[in-house]
Amino acid sequence: MKNCQSIYKVLLLLVLPLMLTSQQVEKSKSGIFLLKDGRVETVYEGLIDADVLIENGLIKEVAETIDHPGATIVDCKGLMIYPGMIDSGTKLGLAEIGAVSLTQDHNEIGEFTPHMQALTAVNPNSVNIPVTRVNGVTSVLAVPSGGRFPGTAALINLHGYTPEQMYAGFKGVVFNYPSTGKRGRWDRRSAEDIKKDEAKAKKKLKEFWDKAKLQAQLAAKGQTKYNPQLDALIPIVNKEAPLLIEVNQKSDILSAIAWVNENEVKAIFTGVAEGYRVADSLAKYNIPVITGPILSNPRRSSDHFDAAYSNAGKMQKAGVKVAIRTNETENVRNLPYNAGFAAAYGMGWREAFKAVTIIPAEIFGIDDKYGTIERGKVANVFVSDGDPFETKTQIKHLFIDGWKVPLESRHTLLYEEFLQRDPGVKE
Amino acid sequence: MKKIIFIASLVLCSLYTFGQAETGDILIKNGTVITITEGIKENTDVLIRNGKISQIGEGLDAGNIKTIDAKGLYVMPGIIDAHSHIAIDAVNEATNPNTAEVWVGDALNPYDINIYRALAGGVTISHAMHGSANAIGGQCETIKHRWGVMDPDELRMEGAMRTIKFALGENPMRVHGERNSIVPATRMGVEQVFRHAFEDAKAYTQQWKDYKSGKTKVPPEYNLRHETIAGILSGEIMIHCHSYRADEILMLMNVLSDYGVDKITFQHVNEGFKVAPELAEFGAYASVFSDWWAYKFEVYYSTAYNAAILTKNGVVTSINSDSRELIRHLYHEAAKAQKYGDLSDNEALRLITINPAIQLGIDKRVGSIEVGKEGDIAIFKEHPLSVYAINQYTIVDGVVRFDTNSDPNDMRIDIDPEESIPAFYEEELHKCGHNHADGCLQDVHFYNLSYRK
Structure with a gap:
């Protein structure tokens, strides 16, 4: 029991700094990103299995398999990649x-x-x-x-x-x-x-x-x-x-x-x-x-x-x-x-x-x-777990102008802060 | 003389039955039945007799009655909107911070085309509400969407619980404090309007008690305003309160506790998520927008995850429209609670069926597909929570009121032959330079002026 309490305290200490900044949106990241193993929406002809390489704000390459040693890998297995x-x-x-x-x-x-x-x-x-x-x-x-x-x-x-x-x-x-x-x-x-x-x-x-x-x-x-x-x-x-x-x-x-x-x-x-x-x-x-x-x-x-x-x-x-x-x-x-x-x-x-x-x-x-995910275009891209028109579909990754943008907003931050408020519902 | 009275009463009786709403018999075959309260039943029939659900099962045979083949379709309870202003000719009696005596039931308009458009989205019942100009607004009316009736009385859901509109925050402050320099100009003032009204009603009730017991000889003056507030204190009338901020929500619960009132539905309640545990503890209900926010300052710190947070904290929550546009796709608005907060299919569908029924005090009669309940049904192609869902039939009391297969363009029933200018409203497109003006402030004179540049 005592152990549990100290673990709890340590966890709280780790989480506290995050809580204090919870009304700010995290910074976007720049760099080279390789979207691996996803399915890419071509806009004209439906989904194809392809990797997408993002570099210097642009879509550098779209191909069946891309390897790039310096890139941050974004695992898109089971996900779909759409133009913004x-x-x-x-x-x-x-x-x-x-x-x-x-x-x-x-x-x-x-x-x-x-x-x-x-x-x-x-x-x-x-x-x-x-x-x-x-x-x-x-x-x-x-x-x-x-x-x-x-x-x-x-x-x-x-x-x-x-x-x-x-x-x-x-x-x-x-x-x-x-x-x-x-x-x-x-x-x-x-x-x-x-x-x-x-x-x-x-x-x-x-x-x-x-x-x-x-x-x-x-x-x-x-x-x-x-x-x-x-x-x-x-x-x-x-x-x-x-x-x-x-x-x-x-x-x-x-x-x-x-x-x-x-x-x-x-x-x-x-x-x-x-x-x-x-x-x-x-x-x-x-x-x-x-x-x-x-x-x-x-x-x-x-x-x-x-x-x-x-x-x-x-x-x-x-x-x-x-x-x-x-x-x-x-x-x-x-x-x-x-x-x-x-x-x-x-x-x-x-x-x-x-x-x-x-x-x-x-x-x-x-x-x-x-307007499409093609080589040389601006890297405005999102990755989702399904059809973006379908209401319950969740966006998993977001890139604008090649920046990897955090999926945070006032609405998600308030959700995180208040879903399980403390003190919460009385037992 | 006796004969005349007899005939007269016969005529009156027949008039009375004439005013009763039509009910029907219908068999819905082989659908995927989403009962809400008893799970999903595949390939199941629903039989409605005399406007009531009489049987649910496989391979039902009802003889030669109207039958709908729902194979491949989703059969769900008629959608219920706990907050709307359709089918009424007046919304706000914005002349006093307390107008408990007025009743939107006196302004019902069965010709409003928005009734039909709501039906087209599977909505069978709506709560026609007074506006939010006054801290204590008028009484509301729960209506059934019996499109085609001419008699306003036939829109009423007979026997539904009586409800009244309360309002907190910016709207009553602006209309009365800012415009007329009378209380309330602040959220402090709003509280006192309620306390004052409850005290008046208590004293009024006591005066009548004293008179009836013979303690006083002169009857007190009849006062419908006090009479109505007394109905809240006795539990006969339920409050539906326009609210946004957490502090004002807590304030009203404190006031109600002091007067022993335990029934309330908070409407909009954009900051309900901040005080979800307090709402749950009080037993208050919440009727929210799916994602409206930022249209005024008091909804700037909102989240579309509101419905999910409230639900997960145990608050009975519904999603409402407050709009003749949103009321047409409440099934889609409910689906947003899956996007924002990952509610299950049934949790999301409860937001527009049994939960609003609970909030309107009609859950014993509607809100789910159960034997004995009223025959209000919507039948969708594609799952109703899918963006591709399209309503095929809407049935009210066993009567098909919307059928996508026989659905002509012009469904008006009050065509003005002299109408020379098309009723084409730019307002719909550029509503106040803003898409989500507060529907609750209709009829307030300054409204159009202040919002429109």
Whole structure:
């Protein structure tokens, strides 16, 4: 008995330092990692038995057997290796606590502010970031919100101490297309009022766009004055960069397609809640789509209950290039379940998995670096004990930018601290 | 005259029976029956007669009644949501820190399409709750999802335990203290609202006792607010309390101990995991979100492992929706308790069946597949805890209310012929710039203004 007590005391002494640091996430490790004996998801053709070598932040090699004397071996026997998932529309990094307005950095004042840079406001130490990445989501698009042109979104990897370290190579100006939907249950505007508001919004849009075109012409001649709003649109006007156009309702989507064609804009549509109603038009004009959340209600009370679940699959089957987003902040971690529901409701596993890996990488023009596990790509990789869409699947290892990231977050730390509290339940 | 009274009472009687909910007969053949309380029964039939489960076994024969072939499908009890605000036209009577006299049962709306959408996710019963603007909100109503009925009374689960909404923390503090400069502006004030209300109710009960015993001659003035609180003290009404922080949860248990109230379900209870042993010792129940957090400061120190920690500490725990979106996939929300904390299949499914039934005081009638219980069933393709699960049929009292094989797009039963603008809500997409606004603050005037920029 006495023995037991002293053993207990020694154990306590060993554990105590860990307990004292339990509210901090452990540091990531860099190095050469060899993922041995796992099965690798190729994205296009299913799982293959292969080893993966990670070095200098990149995937150095994928082959049936790799040996590397200097590498840290990560045993992946019985496990699966997947490319990190990409959420192509979130507020992650830009918002911390929903109801505390001073922690919200995605919504600047003004209607035309495309020069507002999301990357500037990304908080690398947001508590939301570890909570997200431990579920296999390794990159997200951080998107500003609010006015007509609320700012410039940025793709970030969910690891790093500065926004620059996190930046993953894509920025895009966001454009909220004028909407003719009701703004909520409290919106009592008549059909006529809504039409008037739409006409007003489109008039303002045209004025701004015309100015941007003029700015582009002047810029070509080197004659511009400081005007950051208009400067931000020059690459869009010149078709050098795509424009992220948020549009959801059927008639608005058709109107946006006409606007895109008229102004010859390289467009990416986002939201696209009613895309299934106009999927053929989206396919015809080759407009890629970032849709979601899949786990959301149908937009009209007359819609089928699964309208939002099945939307992505219907568009994809019509020939539209479809990526899936959560449009979330603290629960971006549910990206695999959004994709899982899309898969169950018609999209199928493979297309849904592509929609959170290689398709967003293609849409953002970074598919040479992201979206699959291939030699030379950035080492954004997770290892799991099963299908990542299946709810109970556990992530076992995580690599972002080649760093081996600990599977810790506020949620796991609180679990460890409180599962068996002392004093605990009375016998 | 007597004849007239007789005929009149006949008419009244027939009206009364007309108001009774429809029940049905149905035989579900060869399914994998997840009973929740009596294990899993492979290749088993479930027979429902007059809305009640009458037999469970192999090779049952019931003659010529409606039969569902459930071969390869999973048959589980109808899912129960212990916290929702669907099927009601009003949520918050945000005019006083104590509005115990109001009742959401007076605002039932059988036309709400969200009833049907919940059915499509296998949910047969929900607890239509008052909001959390007031420390003591209104009384709630447990409803059965009998989609298609026109009479609000037919939504009620007859004989279900009476419940009332309490609320702690930021919501009552903001609505009353911050907006109107009246108590409560702090968690100290919230405690005193309860103590005050219980004292008033005690005095009120005593006044009636004195009057009835002849001790006093003048009857006290009738007061429905005190009357309702007295119902809590007598154990007739169960408290369902909106709560987040550990300290305020402990506070309410202390108050209840002082007044001899031993029934309570804490709702949301995001920090329940911090005081799980205290909750278990009190015998309090917990109804939690699967993974909602960080939408306000009081849920910043949350963990998705909450349901698992509470369960493993012996607290009867359920997972609720508080949302017309989440209510459609509570089976998926329950599965997250396997992801976060490794609960067994049965432990996870209890979170959305028998446990919420216990919390609503209806576990003798629903929440598991047992002979004698009500015929509320959901039938899934793929295991209900799989992300690929798709509900095929939802049965309420033996009546099929959702059938995926005959499920047209437009299921509305109150189409407005003059509706010219599509009811297309941007709000659904950009809800307050945030996906998880507190559903509990609906109808509070400042709500839309303060959350929306």
